[in-house]
Amino acid sequence: MTTKTxxxxxxxxxxxxxxxxxxxxTTKVHAVLDTxxxxxEARTTARRNxxxxxxxxxxxxxxxxxxLAELARQLLHAGMTDAAANEQ
Numbered sequence: 001m002t003t004k005t006x007x008x009x010x011x012x013x014x015x016x017x018x019x020x021x022x023x024x025x026t027t028k029v030h031a032v033l034d035t036x037x038x039x040x041e042a043r044t045t046a047r048r049n050x051x052x053x054x055x056x057x058x059x060x061x062x063x064x065x066x067x068l069a070e071l072a073r074q075l076l077h078a079g080m081t082d083a084a085a086n087e088q
Contacts, residue, residue, distance in 0.1 A: 012035075012036060014033060014034065014036065015032075017031070017032045017034075018031050019031075020064065022056055022060075025047055025054070025059075026045060026046070026047050026048075027045065027046045027047075027056070027060055027062070027063040028044070028045050029060075029064050029067040031043075031044075031064070031070070033075070038078065040071050042066075042068075042070035042071050043067070044063050044067040044070060045063060046063035047059075
């Protein structure tokens, strides 16, 4: 008869900061994800089409979405790199 070792519970908190800067028809975002073990950064930009009405929230959403997508790409790459290194 084998006894199972109870699973260890682990809790972590990651911090995400998005700094948005607006100037004229351009929104820039600096995103920082701090995992405690690693820090990932992304800088992205969104520009309003001059034919569109000025709605700053839309630029915020585009620029922030792009920054989050870039952080996701970096995070997946870090996971794949760590997993590959762990196989050896």
